[in-house]
Amino acid sequence: MENLKAYIESGVLELYVLGDLSPEEALQVEEMAAQYPEVKSELTAIEIAMENYAMENAVAPSADIETKLFEKLGLGKNEEVEAISTTPAYTEEAKVVKLDNSDSKVRTLRFALVACVALLMISTGALFITYNKLNAAHDQIASLNLDKEKFAGVVSKLEFDNKGLDNMVAMNDSKEWATIRMAGQAFSPKSKMNVYWNKKDKSVLINYVAMDLPKADAEHEYQLWALVNGKPVSLGVFGKTDSTSTEALQKMQAIQDAQAFAVTLEPMGGSVNPTMEKLAVMGGV
Known part of the structure; x- marks a missing residue:
């Protein structure tokens, strides 16, 4: 039954x-x-x-x-x-x-x-069901593309960090490069940064991997200074402190002689003289 x-x-x-x-x-x-x-x-x-x-x-x-x-x-x-x-x-x-x-x-x-x-x-x-399935498939494809972009970003960041670390090791092992470790100051006590100064050709490099500075806003950027006989000399500006630069290292202006290096937060384009109340990091040679 x-x-x-x-x-x-x-x-x-x-x-x-x-x-x-x-x-x-x-x-x-x-x-x-x-x-x-x-x-x-x-x-x-x-x-x-x-x-x-x-x-x-x-x-x-x-x-x-x-x-x-x-x-x-x-x-x-x-x-x-x-x-x-x-x-x-x-x-x-x-x-x-x-x-x-x-x-x-x-x-x-x-x-x-x-x-x-x-x-x-x-x-x-049937058409309604097919339409819903197509929309669901479209959403899945969009999600996969987003995941792919995130994964690509992670890979790029790892490659960037690895390249920066390799450069740091190479320069630390080289007798031509002096590593100046700069510590945080009153403006940003927890900040830190390394500067590499070539004793032979006097070139100066900064390494974004070994850098920990507060992210600058759209109206400001950081400026590197060399102290020569007590007077500050500008070595150029940089703004990307969030490890998004395409290169782990950035070349700054060369300096023949220096007793110390420092970084201040300045308006876009840099300043003639450093703004001391915004001194972020500083380190002696």
């Missing part, structure tokens, strides 16, 4: 009424209907429901379409029905058969209309 209920609720009976089953499948439904009254009753209920739905949503045809429809059905509209009822040659049984055949054709058209409506609804639902 449970299997019979599952069979009725499977939807195969609706497909049978709509004519969407293969001949073999339709034959199986007919055999089930002949064997089980519950199946037969359900088939009748589905036919009546679809017929009612078709009638409730029917659109009245024009007179021309109505005439052509009856011609296709072979009814000749009212004339043939009236001829049946008034012709002595027809028995009452013949009239019933003729009318039953006509009603069967009309019912077939009604079922066809219901089938069209059902197919339209199914197609609309």
